[in-house]
Amino acid sequence: MQQHADSYYAASLNLPLSYPTLENDLDVDVCIVGAGITGASAALSLAEKGYKVAVLEAHKVGWGASGRSGGQMIFGYACDQSKLTTMVGKDTSRALWDISLEAMTQMRQRIKTHNIDCDLADGHLHAAVKPRHMTELEGWAEDLRLNFGYDGLQLWSRDQVQAQLATESYLGGLYDPDSGHVHPLNYTLGLVEAAQQAGAQFYEQTAVTRIEQGATPVAHTARGRVRCRQLLLCGNAYLDGISPDIERKIMPVGTYITATEPLGKERAAALIANNMAVADINFVLDYFRLSADTRLLFGGRVSYSRLDPLNLAGAMGQRLRQVFPQLRDVNQQYTWGGYVGITMNRAPHFGRLNDNVYYAQGFSGHGIALTGMAGSLMADAIAGSAERFDLFGRIPHHDFPGGRLLRTPALVLAMTWYRLRDWL
Template sequence: MQQHADSYYAASIKYPLSFPPLEDDLDVDVCIVGAGITGASAALVLAERGYKVAVLEGKLTGWGASGRSGGQMIFGYACDQAKLTRLVGMEASRALWDISLEAMTLMRRRIHEHAIDCDLADGHLHAAVKPRHMTELESWARDLRRDFGYDKLEPWSRERVRQQLDTEAYLGGLYDPASGHVHPLNYTLGLVKAAVAAGARFFEHSPVTRIERGATPVAHTPTGKVRSRHLLLCGNAYLEGVAPEIERKIMPVGTYITATEPLGEERARELIRNNMAVADINFVLDYFRLSADHRLLFGGRVSYSRLDPLNLADTMGKRLRHVFPQLQGVKQQYTWGGYVGITMNRAPHFGRLDGNVYFAQGFSGHGIALTGMAGTLMADAIAGSAERFDLFGRIPHQDFPGGRLLRTPALVLAMAWYRLRDLL
C-alpha cells in the first residue's frame, strides 16, 4: 500500500486520515481530482455551501507537493509582479496582487476556524547572496510600495540580518512580517478533515485514468466512476494524461528538502532567532526554516531532468553547511523530494475546459497559500461568482516546447543558463 514520502512531515502527522478507494459509481454535484490543498479547499467551501462533493486521489491525501513542500507562506507569485503587469496590465495586476494577500489571510483564518495544528509561525526573509541581489530587492520593495501600496517590507542590512541569522552567507535582505511558514502536510490534512466534517467524501488510491466531457462530466478510475455537473482538476504536476491541452502548459520539476536531527531549542534559535522562514533569490534557490521540534529544514536544488540527484542527502548537506558551517557533524535524519508544476512564465495557470471542467495548476513552487485560494475561487465560480477566477485566465501561457518526450531535455538546456547566472 502506498505510503507518504519518508519525510519529517510524514513522521510528525497530527491527522492520520485514511479513506477507501472508489469501488462504485457515484452521482454528485462536483467531482474533484486531487486531494492536495487546492482540492481540499474547494471541497471544504463547496460542502459548506451544501454541494454534494466527491474527491478522487490517486495516492494519499496530501501525498504530492501539498504535503512535501518547504511550507513557506509568501506574498505574491513565483513570477514577480512586474511581469504580471506586463502580461495583463496594471488594473488586473493590482487585482491579482490583492488576491495573493487575501490568500495568506484566508489561510490563517482557516487554520484558526478549524483549529488546524500545523505549527503556524510568522515572518519571512528574502535574502541577498550578492550585491546585485540587494539592488533587486530594494527596487522590488520600492515598486510594490508605489504601485500596489504594500508597505510592510523592511529592507535589512547585512548587520540586521546577522542579528537574526547566525550565518555570513547573506549581504542583506527584505523582511516581510506578514508572510510565514507552516507544517504543510498537517495543514493539508487539517483541511481534508474539515471538508469531511462538512460533508465531502474522499477516496484514496483512486487514480483518474480518463475523463468524459460534456454536460455531465465523468471521471473514471480503475474500479469506479463519478458523474457530476462540475469537474475540478487539481492534480497539478501529478495529473498526467487526463487533459493533455493543459498538461502541455506545465513541467514537473523535482525539488528537495533535508531535515536535521533535533538541535534543541537553544541551538536552533541561535540559527534563526526570530523563527522566520528564509529563502535566497537565486534562480535555483536555497530556503530554510526551523521545525516546531527544533530541527533545521533546508530545501533547495532542483532536477529538471526528472531524475533525482545522486547522493541527494550529501548534496543537500553540503548546501546546508555552506550556509551554517557550525552544523558540521549534525546528522540529517530525513531527506526527501517531489514534483512541483512550473509554467513557462512562472505565473499560475487557472481556467476552464468546456465550461464545466475547471483547473488550477502551475503554482511554480509558490503555492502554499495560493493553492487554498485557487480551490476557493473555483468553488466561487461554480456557485456563480466567477469574476476573480476568470481573472487568472487572462494570463497568457505557452506550451513547453518539445512535447512530452522532448520538453524535459529542452528545459534542462535552458535552465543551465540560469544556473550559470546564479554563479556569477
C-alpha cells in the same frame, strides 16, 4: 499501496487520516481530482455551500507537493509582481496582488476556525547573495509600496540579517512580517478533515484514468466512475495524461528538502533568532526554516530531468553546511523530494477546459497559500461568482517546447543558462 513520502512531515503528522478506495459508481454535483490543498480547499468551500462533492486521490490525501513542500507562506507569485504587471496590465495585476494577500489571510483564518495544528509561525526573509540581488530587492520593495500599497516590507542590511540569522552568506534581505511558514502536511490534512466534516467524500488509492467531457462530465477510475455536473482538475504536476491540453502548459520539476536532527531550543534560537523562514533569490534557490521541534529544514536542489540527484542526502547536506558551517556536527535524519508544477512564465495557470471543467495548476513552488485560494475561487465560480477566478485567465501561457518527449531535455538546456547566471 503508496503512503506518504518518507519525510519529516510524514513522521510528525498529527492527523493520520484514511479513506476508502472508490469501488462503485457515484453521482455528485462536483467531482474533484486531487486531494492536495487546492482540492481540499475547493471541497471545503463547496461542501459549506451545500454541494455534494467527491474527491478522488490517486495515493494518500496530501501525498503530493502539498504535503512535502518547504511550507513557506509568501506574498505574491513565483514571478515577481512587475513581470505580472507587464503581462496583464496594472489594474489586473493589482487585483491579482490583492488575491495573493487574501490567500494568506484566508489560510490563517482557516487554521483558526478549524483548529488546524500545523505549527504556524510568522516572518519571511528574501535574502540577497550578491550585490545585484540587493538592487532587485530594493526595486521589489519600491514597486510594491508605490503601486500596490504594500508598505510593511523591511529592507535589511547585512548587519540586520546577521542579527537574526547565524550565517555570513547574505548581504542583506527583504523581510516581510506578514508572511510565514507552516507544517504543510498537517495543514493539508486539517483542510481535508474540515472538508470531510462539512460533507465532502474523499477516496484514496483511486487514480483517475481518464475523463469524459460533456453536459455531465465523468471521471473514470479502475473500479468505478463518478458522474458530475462540474469537474475540477487539481492534480497539478500529477495529472499524468488526464488532460494533455493543460499538461503541456506545465513541467513537473523535482524539488528536495533535508531535515536535521533536533537542535534543541538554545541552538535553534541561535541559528534563526526570530524563527522566520528564509529563501535566497537565486533562480535555483536555497530555502530553510526551523520546525516546531527545532530541526533545520533545508531545501536547495532541483531536478529538471526527472532524475533524482545522486547521493541526494549528501548533496543536500553539503549545501546546508555551506550556509551554516557550524552544523557540520549535526546529523540529517530525513531527506525527501517530489514534483512541483512550473509554468514557462512562473505565473499560475487557472482556467476552464469548457463551461463545467475547471483547473488550477502551475504554482511554480509558490503555492502554500495560493493553492487554498485557487480552490475557493473555483468554488465561487461554480456558485456563480467567477469574476476573480477569471482574472487568472488573462495571464498568457505557452506550451513547453518539444512536446511530451523533448520538452524535458529542452528545459534542462534552458535551466543550465539560469544556473550559470546564479554563479555570476
